[in-house]
Amino acid sequence: MVRSSYPDVEIPAVSIHEFLFGDVDEERLDAVAIVDGMSGATTTYRQLIGQIDLFAGALAARGVGVGTKVGILCPNVPAFATVFHGVLRAGATATTINSLYTPEEIANQLTDAEATWLITVSPLLPGAKAAAAALGFDDDHVIVLDGADGHPSLPALLGEGRAAPEVSFDPATHLAVLPYSSGTTGRPKGVMLTHRNLIANVSQCRSTISLGDDDRVLAVLPFFHIYGMTVLLNFALRQRAALVTMPKFDLGEFLRVVQEHRTTWVFIAPPIAVALAKHPLVDQFDTSAIKVIFSGAAPLDGALASAVANRLGCIVCQGYGMTETSPVTHAIPYDRPDIDRSSVGMLLANTEARLVAEDGSDVEAPGEGTSAPGELLIRGPQVMKGYLNRPDATAEMLDADGWLHTGDVATVTHDGIFRIVDRLKELIKYKGYQVAPAVLEAVLLEHPSIADAAVIGALDDDGQEVPKAFVVLQQGADLDADAVIAHVAAHVAPHEKVRQVEFIDAIPKSASGKILRKDLRAR
Incomplete structure (x- = not known):
């Protein structure tokens, strides 16, 4: 087991409202809390x-x-x-x-x-x-x-x-929010997060993410997503920073807002990092106010992080978490340039982790170097109460000793730096959004020309994960990839759309009928 190297922080037994707003200094009350990035209204x-x-x-x-x-x-x-x-x-x-x-x-x-x-x-x-x-x-x-x-x-x-x-x-048991997550697989489930869960995660972040009251934070990550909810809507306000809101991501508008409002901290998902590293439009704007870009919601490649840091002259960090952990469990502190940017950094305060091998044994942290891989388990005050009305799904995710099974495979170094190396779970992370293969497969199978289908995450030209459909056609059916993509698009949200299609003769399955996604990935 690995325990955070940070000292435990106190988690007040109050409501999230009391925690965030109960002790705002008189002089801070008239400081700007929120700026509308579109209109400039404060x-x-x-x-x-x-x-x-x-x-x-x-x-x-x-x-x-x-x-x-x-x-x-x-x-x-x-x-x-x-x-x-x-x-x-x-x-x-x-x-x-x-x-x-x-x-x-x-x-x-x-x-x-x-x-x-x-x-x-x-x-x-x-x-x-x-x-x-x-x-x-x-x-x-x-x-x-x-x-x-x-x-x-x-x-x-x-x-x-x-x-x-x-x-x-009781803030320890009363539900504050019910964001929806697919967990490690399947259809979305309501994640029961209490007032204490949210307060704990804000308190834990304070030792690692050093926002202050002189910072302006770009809030382009959606508040409905747990990352935007906790790190922007709650944490930034608790730190008495100013939030600059954007209703959706558009690169030109994003860069205008950064330039005009002199934002100092920018929280992103990896697809935005791709644009910041590669797009020529970036050179037309003044991004010099940015001190830190912090990425989460999906893995950020180390080379991409370096490209962004070099181009913008800022610090780039990343963290790790899940909706089920409110969400942050790991982060790279901004003042630790020695930590590899392709890692997810260190455990937050009050957090414990285990790595479990395929045979169920614990992977021991090494005396030096890097451990063998194992499934990452998390325990701490940010871990959810469970899934709403889903005791079976809760029991699969959260064991009797309070360990949450993330479904991600990680390694840890002798000095407590974690890296995510694989994913046991089937969930696809498209631009930080969770896409459940089971949902898309059900939509595909509704098409009369499709006999069978399976969906996995595949990489696009920018190295980002996208939903890819493997489709078996009915005998004599005439259906092309564009028609498959259009069919799915008509039934799901834009981020859930199938982006790639491959036609095959049969979907590989186990004797019990489970789709062998590893065989599809091997293709």
């Missing part, structure tokens, strides 16, 4: 806290409180912080929904999460409304932040002037 900490309280009060007046689940379908705009933390301030649980989801996917998540409210914005209202109608939501249970006929709006709710409610719950 929100101070005083204004943000006031809006959160008013929104919580409006929700409470409508019966929202402990036990209520609220869906949030919204891009990265400043109002996201108000409604997300307003929901939690009211004692309710937020389930954050991918902005790219289809109406069917939105409805599936709302149903599984047992949500009875939905918060969205007018550009996403058609999908939200279709999902809400399918579930029988009244229009007054669908809040449209920027306003739509028949729906409550954010200005109207804040304008009611209601005080935030007094709520009581």
Whole structure:
């Protein structure tokens, strides 16, 4: 077993609202908390806290409180912080929904999460409304932040002037959020994260990710994703930095925002690193304010990290985590240039890890050099409570001793530096988003011309993982790769689309009928 080399940090037994906003210094209250990267409009900490309280009060007046689940379908705009933390301030649980989801996917998540409210914005209202109608939501249970006929709006709710409610719950057990993850395989499941889980991970990050109150943090990673939720929406605000929001990634806009708002820390996923390393547009903008680029959500290649660092003249680090760990478990400290950038760095404070070989024995940390590989197991206060209404899936992921089985294969050096070397799990990581092969295979098999199909992760020309379909056609069927891609695209969110297709005679399977993905990868 390896234990973090950092001393344990205290995890206060309070709500996430109290932890983040309960002790903002008087002088900091009038500092900028959030900047709208598109318009330049600013929100101070005083204004943000006031809006959160008013929104919580409006929700409470409508019966929202402990036990209520609220869906949030919204891009990265400043109002996201108000409604997300307003929901939690009211004692309710937020389930954050991918902005790219289809109406069917939105409805599936709302149903599984047992949500009875939905918060969205007018550009996403058609999908939200279709999902809400399918579930029988009244229009007054669908809040449209920027306003739509028949729906409550954010200005109207804040304008009611209601005080935030007094709520009581145990932060160690009460669910703050229900983000969705496929775990190591299968369809998405609701990950039960408590107030303590979120507070723990913010507290743990403070010893490794050294944001301060003079930093401006670019928030292009979606807040609905656990990485954006914890590291940006919670951690950056706890550190009293200023968040600069972007609703979606566009390289030109990204570079304009970096230049105009002088952002100092930029949190990304690897596909953005590819653009920063290679695209000629980068040279047309002033990126000199960037001190640190921190990558997560998928593996970052060491050579790519070096290329970005050299081109932009900044520090590039990466970390590792999962939705099930709130998410961060490892990170490269920005002040450790000696650590290999293709590693995921060191364990965060309060965190333990084990590497387990195929035979079930523990891989021992070496006296010098690097260990043999083994499946990475994690234990710490950031580990989820379990999957919502899925005791079997929880038991597969989280053992009786509190060890979470990540499904990733790692090595560790004698000085506690971890590297992810393989993945046991079948999940595909496309641009940091989780794509479950089982979901795409089900869609493929709905096509009348497809006899059998399997999906794996394959590398594109930039070395990034994309969904690749292996397809067996029905006898006499005439179907090309473009038609296969179009069929899948019509039924899933854009990030879940199949990007490559290979036609084969038969899908390799075990005697029990399980797809032999390793054989497909070997092709």
